[in-house]
Amino acid sequence: MSSKRYPEEFKIEAVRQVTDRGHSVAQVANRLGVTTHSLYAWIKKYGPDAGQHQAKADEQAEIRRLQKELKRVTEERDILKKAAAYFAKQSE
Incomplete structure (x- = not known):
């Protein structure tokens, strides 16, 4: 499958023909x-609603980033809980 690259001006003009x-x-x-x-x-990229689509994509990227961070922090918390319980048991 060949993927031909088109100049940005070509794409914008094509979008104008439709919109x-x-x-x-x-x-x-x-x-x-x-x-x-x-x-x-x-x-979607160059049309009249392009800003709206970009904002939605940015929001989705931020949500994915926050979900990854939440998962990491939750795992760290669970490890610290287990360590605290282990050391509490050792000190008795």
């Missing part, structure tokens, strides 16, 4: 020789 001029995604994709999947991805 501003009202052409269908299938028409524009067929005319430009790109897949509809690629064109939908470009619309």
